Amino acid sequence: MKISILGGAGFLGRKVAAHLALQGRLGDRPISNLTLFDLTAPLKPDAGFPVTTIAGDLVDMPPEAIPPGTDVVFHLAAVVSAQAEADYDLGRRVNLRGTDAVVDACRRLVAAGGRPPRVVFTSSVASFSGGQDALLDDDARQVPANSYGAQKAAAELILADATRRGFLDAVSIRLPTVIVRPGRPNRAASSFFSAIVREPLLGLPADLPVPDAFAAWVCSPRRAVDWLLHAAAMDTAQMGLDRSVNPPGISTTIAHLLQALDAVKPGASKLVRRVADKEIAAIVGLWPPVFDTMRAHTLGFAAHEPVVDVVRAFVEDDREATLIERGLPAPPE
Amino acid sequence: MKISILGGAGFLGRKVAAHLALQGRLGDRPISNLTLFDLTAPLKPDAGFPVTTIAGDLVDMPPEAIPPGTDVVFHLAAVVSAQAEADYDLGRRVNLRGTDAVVDACRRLVAAGGRPPRVVFTSSVASFSGGQDALLDDDARQVPANSYGAQKAAAELILADATRRGFLDAVSIRLPTVIVRPGRPNRAASSFFSAIVREPLLGLPADLPVPDAFAAWVCSPRRAVDWLLHAAAMDTAQMGLDRSVNPPGISTTIAHLLQALDAVKPGASKLVRRVADKEIAAIVGLWPPVFDTMRAHTLGFAAHEPVVDVVRAFVEDDREATLIERGLPAPPE
Numbered sequence: 051m052k053i054s055i056l057g058g059a060g061f062l063g064r065k066v067a068a069h070l071a072l073q074g075r076l077g078d079r080p081i082s083n084l085t086l087f088d089l090t091a092p093l094k095p096d097a098g099f100p101v102t103t104i105a106g107d108l109v110d111m112p113p114e115a116i117p118p119g120t121d122v123v124f125h126l127a128a129v130v131s132a133q134a135e136a137d138y139d140l141g142r143r144v145n146l147r148g149t150d151a152v153v154d155a156c157r158r159l160v161a162a163g164g165r166p167p168r169v170v171f172t173s174s175v176a177s178f179s180g181g182q183d184a185l186l187d188d189d190a191r192q193v194p195a196n197s198y199g200a201q202k203a204a205a206e207l208i209l210a211d212a213t214r215r216g217f218l219d220a221v222s223i224r225l226p227t228v229i230v231r232p233g234r235p236n237r238a239a240s241s242f243f244s245a246i247v248r249e250p251l252l253g254l255p256a257d258l259p260v261p262d263a264f265a266a267w268v269c270s271p272r273r274a275v276d277w278l279l280h281a282a283a284m285d286t287a288q289m290g291l292d293r294s295v296n297p298p299g300i301s302t303t304i305a306h307l308l309q310a311l312d313a314v315k316p317g318a319s320k321l322v323r324r325v326a327d328k329e330i331a332a333i334v335g336l337w338p339p340v341f342d343t344m345r346a347h348t349l350g351f352a353a354h355e356p357v358v359d360v361v362r363a364f365v366e367d368d369r370e371a372t373l374i375e376r377g378l379p380a381p382p383e
Numbered sequence: 384m385k386i387s388i389l390g391g392a393g394f395l396g397r398k399v400a401a402h403l404a405l406q407g408r409l410g411d412r413p414i415s416n417l418t419l420f421d422l423t424a425p426l427k428p429d430a431g432f433p434v435t436t437i438a439g440d441l442v443d444m445p446p447e448a449i450p451p452g453t454d455v456v457f458h459l460a461a462v463v464s465a466q467a468e469a470d471y472d473l474g475r476r477v478n479l480r481g482t483d484a485v486v487d488a489c490r491r492l493v494a495a496g497g498r499p500p501r502v503v504f505t506s507s508v509a510s511f512s513g514g515q516d517a518l519l520d521d522d523a524r525q526v527p528a529n530s531y532g533a534q535k536a537a538a539e540l541i542l543a544d545a546t547r548r549g550f551l552d553a554v555s556i557r558l559p560t561v562i563v564r565p566g567r568p569n570r571a572a573s574s575f576f577s578a579i580v581r582e583p584l585l586g587l588p589a590d591l592p593v594p595d596a597f598a599a600w601v602c603s604p605r606r607a608v609d610w611l612l613h614a615a616a617m618d619t620a621q622m623g624l625d626r627s628v629n630p631p632g633i634s635t636t637i638a639h640l641l642q643a644l645d646a647v648k649p650g651a652s653k654l655v656r657r658v659a660d661k662e663i664a665a666i667v668g669l670w671p672p673v674f675d676t677m678r679a680h681t682l683g684f685a686a687h688e689p690v691v692d693v694v695r696a697f698v699e700d701d702r703e704a705t706l707i708e709r710g711l712p713a714p715p716e
Contacts, residue, residue, distance in 0.1 A: 138548065142483070150475070179624060191524050192540075193625050200544035204537040210526075211533035215471065291512060292526050 051079040052120045053282075056108060056152065057127035058086030061231055062172065064093070065275045066124055071097035076122065077283030087115040088127065108148035116155040122168045122282045123218075125152050130238040131176055131333060134198040145201035149208055156218035169209060170281045171222040173294060175267050176240075177203040178224075180338035182265055188296060188345040195336035196239075210293040221281040221289070226267040226299030227337070228274050229307075229360060232368035233375055239333040243268065246304070247311050247361055250318040251369055253381025259327030262305040265339035269299040270360040271367070276352050284350060298343040300354040310358040314365060315383075384412040385453045386615075389441060389485065390460035391419030394564055395505065397426070398608045399457055404430035409455065410616030420448040421460065441481035449488040455501045455615045456551075458485050463571040464509055464666060467531040478534035482541055489551035502542060503614045504555040506627060508600050509573075510536040511557075513671035515598055521629060521678040528669035529572070543626040554614040554622070559600040559632030560670070561607050562640075562693060565701035566708060572666040576601065579637070580644050580694055583651035584702055586714025592660030595638040598672035602632040603693040604700070609685050617683060631676040633687040643691040647698060648716075 053070060057063045067086055074097070075081055084101045086092035091105040104115055108127045116123055127148060134141030149171075156167050176199035177192045178184075194200040202224075209220035230251075231244035242259055243266060249256035269277075277297045286293070308319040347353070373380060386403060390396045400419055407430070408414055417434045419425035424438040437448055441460045449456055460481060467474030482504075489500050509532035510525045511517075527533040535557075542553035563584075564577035575592055576599060582589035602610075610630045619626070641652040680686070706713060 146479075189524055191522055194540065194544065195547070195624055197544050197548065200540045204540045207525075207527065207533045207537045207540075211530050214528070215530065291528055 051076055051081050051122070052083045052117065053081060053122045053124070054085040054087060054116050054120055055092075055124040055126065056087050056115065057125070058092035058103070059088035059090055060126055061233065062228070062271070062274060062278070063088065063124070063126050065271055066126075066278055067092070068095050069275055069279065071095035071101070074098050076279065083117075085115060085117060087111070108144060109151050111151050111155060113155070113158070116152075116159065116167070118159055118162060118164060120159060120167045121165075122170065123152065123156070124278060124282070125149070125169055125171045128172065129198070130236060131196055131198040132239045133237040134201060135196055135239070135333070138197060141197050141201055145198065146204060149205040153208060153212045153217055156212070160217055166213075166216055166218045168282055168286075169218045169220045170278050171205065171209055171220060172278070173202040173206050173222045173224040174199060175224055175226050175299075175337050177206070178338050179336040181336060182339060184338035185340045185342065186296070186338045187342040196333055206294045210291065213293050214291060219286055220293045221284070221286060222294040223277055223281055224294060224296050225274055226269040226297070228271055229268050230364035230368070231271070232364070232372045239330050242330065246322050247307065248364060248372065250311060250321040251315060251364060251381070252373060252376075252378055254378075255321045255323055257325040257327075258304065258322050259325060259330040260304065260334065262308070263303055265301055265303045266334070267299045267301055267337065267339050267341060268360070269297065269354060270363050272363050273299075273352065273354055280351055288349065295346050295349060295351065296341045296343050297346045297351050298353050299341065300357065301340045302357050306357060310361045313358050314361045384409055384414050384455070385416045385450065386414060386455045386457070387418040387420060387449050387453055388457040388459065389420050389444075389448065390458070391425035391436070392421035392423055393459055394566065395561070395604070395607060395611070396421065396457065396459050398604055399459075399611055400425070401428050402608055402612065404428035404434070407431050409612065416450075418448060418450060420444070441477060442484050444484050444488060446488070446491070449485075449492065449500070451492055451495060451497060453492060453500045454498075455503065456485065456489070457611060457615070458482070458502055458504045461505065462531070463569060464529055464531040465572045465574075466570040467534065468529055468572070468666070469570075471530060474530050474534055478531065479537060482538040486541060486545045486550055489545070493550055499549055499551045501615055501619070502551045502553045503611050504538065504542055504553060505611070506535040506539050506555045506557040507532060508557055508559050508632075508670050510539070511671050512669040514669060515672060517671035518673045518675065519629070519671045520675040529666050539627045543624065546626050547624060552619055553626045554617070554619060555627040556610055556614055557627060557629050558607055559602040559630070561604055562601050563697035563701070564604070565697070565705045572663050575663065579655050580640065581697060581705065583644060583654040584648060584697060584714070585706060585709070585711055587711075588654045588656055590658040590660070591637065591655050592658060592663040593637060593667065595641070596636055598634055598636045599667070600632045600634055600670065600672050600674060601693070602630065602687060603696050605696055606685065606687055613684055621682065628679050628682060628684065629674045629676050630679045630684050631686050632674065633690065634673045635690050640690060643694045646691050647694045
């Protein structure tokens, strides 16, 4: 099985690559080749199969990024929410023209006699709007309130159409806000959701731009990776024309998240400072905090673990590496 | 008031231009300039204000197509359904890159200090799917079953986002199948809906590719033009983030349409030949035949006239010109 990860140097890309390297298989098929593509060449994981890393621009992707015989493409490359809001042209280029480039690369494989590759695409809860009291079901319309969400929703349409035409075989997963992200804060408007857990667990302060009662639709990196792998191996025949899915995330309030933080490291939430930020609050305030995800359950996407496990997973999976990456001393236990 | 029509040589573009020329005003404001843009230079209507015609490619639009000070842009340029299905690259280029070009042209006016122009965009019922028993309300999701519809839905997202950002002020109208189109059959999958009325009224036979019981969501050219003009002049503040509207078309069956044809010209429906066409039926068979259009009524879009008036309107407005254009003799009454 030949697999490509576009955005292979990113947070989820690295986790998916590490998982594939460890397992050596996807679903019930052994992996023969893995290609990792990103703006800067991704690191190679230790794997029992050949791994190729390529640096380049998604829009002008070299053919080697999705080589002949590719079975699965993880299309994770994106310009994130606050950045797409700050730079319209960059967001449109990467999030829309980049998706067209993925379609065209797959079309070329099909035109040359190959099978349409499975394309697993990370769309986002940011493609919806609704406010704090919204509960969205599987038939909810995407009325985005930010450019990132609009571009993701448009990319879903393009991928679903390319699927119908036989150019590829897409599954778009509208990821909740993924917490706890390792590393440093990034330019996603939702960056603080991770920071208020991660930074205190590193012994550092973090700013909270929204009220404690603020509710959000979140998922853990573990669950996000599970869902991406499930989407890569699942039977798509039952999806019909609609190639998008709202996965079974979990709804939490900031207060509940900080309670979970304190359960894992007593007193840690004292490092969280209330610093209102209207710009951030305006963006995330329109992301609906609850979804009814019947379709995802029917399609076999794994249910979510409790919030306290999400906090614990950061300590188990990512704290060590984040301390090293950022040159920080281990905080007192 | 300065107005541009992109797709000014097309069927609706010419009708909108003729109406503006006749009225000399849009809403309560006099027109100072009209620019007509298309692949081939549109004909100039007789008008009491200057009319400029420009030929060019939408994607590489010259700045004169939307000159400084433009108040309203009618963005009607498109690659139609059967053609977008036959030529993916062309459809994507015109229907998506073309819409980006409209956004960029408006952005340049705003960056130079102008007001965001109103952009009236013709989206389509083809952006929905649902089958013959569907009744869609204003919250129905667009799950397109053809590339044209997918591109229109994506363009709506791009225009709504550009509106939110202040680049322009969009109203996207999801037009029903417009009947009766004058002139010749075109490459829209829905072309037969017009042909089975138009051709018999010209004394010519026409092929019907679907059963007589087939139901469709249609509107007349008169009503389509009304809606476009209303969208150009209406107050958009009440639309919020959602800049698209399902206008109040009318649901009709083929049988009912042929009955209306015979009411206008007795025996005319004998010229309609049943010639099943699976390809056409597969495309139009997924366009929902009924909408509940409460939002459009609230926004002031005019209600539709009965089907028999739609047939009569072709005789009154377009039969003469179509006979001349196609070099046909007047049929016996």
